[in-house]
Amino acid sequence: MTAAQSYSQFRERVYVMTDKQLYLSGELMWLKLLTTDENGIPVSLSKIGYVELVADSTAEVQATLDIVNGEAAGWIELPRMLPTGYYRLTAYTRYMRNEGSTAFFQKRIGVINPYIRNENSFRNDTTTVQNAVPTGNNISLTTDRNTYERRSSGEIRISGLPAENFKLTVSVVGIDPVFGETSSLLPEWKKHLDEQHQLPFASSYLPEYEGHIIEGLLNDATTQTPVNDPNARALLSYPGDRLQVYGGYPTGDGRLQFITHASTGKREMATVVSHLDGKNLRLDIQSPFAQHNSETLPPLKLDSAMRDFLETRNLVLAAAETYLADSMNRIAKLPQDFSFQLYKSFPLEEYTRMSRMEDLFVEFITMVRIRRTSEGQRFNAMNQNLNGYAVGNMLALLDNIPVPDHERIIAYDPSLIKTINVYLGKFHFGQQMFDGILDIRTLKGDYHGIVFNSATQIIDRRGTQPYRYFYSPVYDDAEPPSRVPDFRHTLLWEPSIPTEQAPEQSIVFYTSSLTGDYLVTVEAITPSGKTLYGVCTFQVK
Numbered sequence: 001m002t003a004a005q006s007y008s009q010f011r012e013r014v015y016v017m018t019d020k021q022l023y024l025s026g027e028l029m030w031l032k033l034l035t036t037d038e039n040g041i042p043v044s045l046s047k048i049g050y051v052e053l054v055a056d057s058t059a060e061v062q063a064t065l066d067i068v069n070g071e072a073a074g075w076i077e078l079p080r081m082l083p084t085g086y087y088r089l090t091a092y093t094r095y096m097r098n099e100g101s102t103a104f105f106q107k108r109i110g111v112i113n114p115y116i117r118n119e120n121s122f123r124n125d126t127t128t129v130q131n132a133v134p135t136g137n138n139i140s141l142t143t144d145r146n147t148y149e150r151r152s153s154g155e156i157r158i159s160g161l162p163a164e165n166f167k168l169t170v171s172v173v174g175i176d177p178v179f180g181e182t183s184s185l186l187p188e189w190k191k192h193l194d195e196q197h198q199l200p201f202a203s204s205y206l207p208e209y210e211g212h213i214i215e216g217l218l219n220d221a222t223t224q225t226p227v228n229d230p231n232a233r234a235l236l237s238y239p240g241d242r243l244q245v246y247g248g249y250p251t252g253d254g255r256l257q258f259i260t261h262a263s264t265g266k267r268e269m270a271t272v273v274s275h276l277d278g279k280n281l282r283l284d285i286q287s288p289f290a291q292h293n294s295e296t297l298p299p300l301k302l303d304s305a306m307r308d309f310l311e312t313r314n315l316v317l318a319a320a321e322t323y324l325a326d327s328m329n330r331i332a333k334l335p336q337d338f339s340f341q342l343y344k345s346f347p348l349e350e351y352t353r354m355s356r357m358e359d360l361f362v363e364f365i366t367m368v369r370i371r372r373t374s375e376g377q378r379f380n381a382m383n384q385n386l387n388g389y390a391v392g393n394m395l396a397l398l399d400n401i402p403v404p405d406h407e408r409i410i411a412y413d414p415s416l417i418k419t420i421n422v423y424l425g426k427f428h429f430g431q432q433m434f435d436g437i438l439d440i441r442t443l444k445g446d447y448h449g450i451v452f453n454s455a456t457q458i459i460d461r462r463g464t465q466p467y468r469y470f471y472s473p474v475y476d477d478a479e480p481p482s483r484v485p486d487f488r489h490t491l492l493w494e495p496s497i498p499t500e501q502a503p504e505q506s507i508v509f510y511t512s513s514l515t516g517d518y519l520v521t522v523e524a525i526t527p528s529g530k531t532l533y534g535v536c537t538f539q540v541k
């Protein structure tokens with residue numbers, strides 16, 4: 001029985017909440033993903049979630065989210081040239097791909113592109129869509145007032161919450177005269193779970209319960225054809241100033257899998273393949289996203305009376321991007337992944353500059369030597385007891401890129417190096433073990449001046465999303481009014497407000513200078529699987 005089959009009795013589902021359902025191209029879509037079992041009870045298995053905005057069968061935007069304790073807060077930046085229309089917001093985990101796309105979460109999203117005029121998108125009649133707020137809330141949700149002034153504070157009051165520890169997702173957004181669908185999708189999603197109990201299970205995809213699984217396909221670098229070779233060994237790393245290396249595990253079909261951690265942000269990714277018999281192989285990284293079936297959605301038709309509204313909405317979006325860009329684009333710092341104990345660091349500016357790498361190790365870095373072997377010159381580290389040199393292979397890194405051919409490092413120009421770090425001991429990366437790590441950092445961190453062979457691939461890769469802070473200014477009567485334009489359409493997005501068993505919650509928000517009707521939406525799934533939802537409205541004049 002395979003490892004995947006051991007999970008085959010368990011089924012995973014996801015639910016995604018968004019701040020709204022209608023966006024302008026260029027806007028941010030805020031979202032929250034929750035993982036549950038097939039009965040809708042929250043679980044914490046998968047550590048990675050996949051969210052895509054799909055047109056027909058093509059993914060226009062993709063995002064990979066880190067899931068922590070069964071939930072992930074994320075965002076999608078809609079491209080400015082995304083055409084007007086309806087799109088499918090699709091979400092799933094790697095493990096859910098065993099059941100096919102029927103198990104995926106689906107939600108219809110509308111996008112309007114004010115930069116591309118399409119007269120066919122407008123109706124000639126003057127009928128408008130009514131934005132009646134639906135009934136059926138199962139929690140009490142109100143605001144402290146029905147009407148607010150611009151740039152003022154308000155309070156959301158929630159009551160009737162069960163005595164469980166869970167987190168609320170709260171959004172406050174302007175109501176657009178396009179969608180009538182303003183209700184929570186939670187009740188519909190919960191009913192739909194019962195229809196997915198008997199889906200066939202393929203047992204092809206392991207759950208990502210440790211971290212992001214990155215998969216690569218082995219190819220012959222000479223013939224450019226796929227190969228299945230159990231003697232191939234591969235390492236994956238992220239070039240930069242962090243020590244972050246992973247070893248590959250063969251899956252038996254010419255593929256290698258890397259179980260990674262802290263693969264956050266858009267960065268370069270390096271893969272290096274070595275072979276016991278010296279074969280010339282390379283590794284091509286595969287997409288972690290699923291293929292989608294074709295599905296044509298109806299066109300998004302807009303009322304001609306909405307032109308003025310859309311032009312105003314586009315204008316205030318441009319103003320927000322111009323004046324609030326720094327505040328709205330705050331990203332959390334990336335975490336450090338590995339915590340290996342550093343034996344010694346050598347900042348070369350503190351030492352006499354040498355013209356040859358060999359001289360550096362003879363004079364200063366004496367715990368690492370260069371020895372001659374039948375395969376050429378190799379680095380050799382002392383053991384942890386410092387009473388002799390280890391016999392195994394040492395891992396050499398240049399700006400966190402593995403360099404199996406140590407002679408390329410030995411021939412490197414020392415004047416380009418900023419720091420050399422030495423780690424002693426045995427280190428395991430997948431199926432490979434190394435005696436010591438030689439971590440070389442260049443002055444600019446761009447591995448300048450080295451030429452890699454065909455077994456080393458360096459590509460740009462977008463990993464999981466870093467955390468993005470939602471911006472909401474505070475307007476205090478004691479402070480003088482700010483002169484910075486504020487035309488936020490989404491006034492509040494709080495994806496994870498802890499309840500701590502309290503039956504009531506009070507949440508403060510601040511209005512912008514954008515007048516009109518606003519919608520408050522609250523959603524949650526309790527640990528027992530109960531779905532909570534509520535909506536209410538207010539005006540800003």
